[in-house]
Amino acid sequence: MAEVCVLSLRDWLDSDVEPYLGFASPERRAAVLRFRFASDKNRSLWAELFARWRVAQIIGKKPQDVSIAHDEKGKPFCPEAPVSVSLSHSGPYIAVAVGQSALGVDVERRRKTNLSISERWFRPEEHARLLSLPETERWRMFLRFWTLKEAALKNTGEGLSGGLETVDCSALLDAAERGTADDLAGRFFPLADEAAVSIVARREELPQTVRLFTLERDANGVYGDAGFSERDVLSPA
Numbered sequence: 001m002a003e004v005c006v007l008s009l010r011d012w013l014d015s016d017v018e019p020y021l022g023f024a025s026p027e028r029r030a031a032v033l034r035f036r037f038a039s040d041k042n043r044s045l046w047a048e049l050f051a052r053w054r055v056a057q058i059i060g061k062k063p064q065d066v067s068i069a070h071d072e073k074g075k076p077f078c079p080e081a082p083v084s085v086s087l088s089h090s091g092p093y094i095a096v097a098v099g100q101s102a103l104g105v106d107v108e109r110r111r112k113t114n115l116s117i118s119e120r121w122f123r124p125e126e127h128a129r130l131l132s133l134p135e136t137e138r139w140r141m142f143l144r145f146w147t148l149k150e151a152a153l154k155n156t157g158e159g160l161s162g163g164l165e166t167v168d169c170s171a172l173l174d175a176a177e178r179g180t181a182d183d184l185a186g187r188f189f190p191l192a193d194e195a196a197v198s199i200v201a202r203r204e205e206l207p208q209t210v211r212l213f214t215l216e217r218d219a220n221g222v223y224g225d226a227g228f229s230e231r232d233v234l235s236p237a
Helices: 018-023 026-035 038-059 113-122 124-131 135-156 169-178
Strands: 005-007 084-090 093-099 103-109 185-190 195-202 210-217 226-234
Touching: 005 038, 005 195, 018 026, 018 038, 026 038, 038 084, 038 093, 084 135, 084 195, 093 103, 093 195, 103 135, 103 226, 113 124, 124 135, 124 169, 135 169, 135 185, 135 226, 169 185, 185 226
Parallel strands: 005 210, 084 103
Antiparallel strands: 005 093, 084 093, 103 195, 185 195, 210 226
């Protein structure tokens, strides 16, 4: 079964990344330093470091012996292990999914419900579903649709170029409850701060929960004085 782990960087977004750059790959260090704002630097840096740590735990290696590479479409993978990896970050959150077969994960914070986007890029029945809701409730459904669609397109490696309208969110959610083992299925998990994470994978790989971690100062940390602490286990909506 796949796992989804979400890391909260709430107290770290404005931190100096310099003490931890040495733990990142040369490519990641270069990418981090191209960012102007500390929040973007931290999201970029800790996405790689958190993913390496989770994969290392799963395959029984040390984080320094694990790397995260990207294929020609930008889809992440681990050269040292036959596992599938997917990454996403938004606001203070980083999401990492790891499994045995293709999967995709997407984490997002609340965004303005843009009905022109849903009319153009969502399926007609999804746009109609948004219109049927009170304005104050639309953002939740928009977030559900958006994260499921992005996760599905990350599963295939196509990204947004694969077409948001090609992803049937209702079918993914229904497959999670009533599908067969090999059906592509999705689950949606609310987070704090009006955020959410979705995963799309084969039904038999689909996790029942999401594990929530925080980044903490720790003298015996994974990366210098920084370590990960598990805080909660979240259920799907």
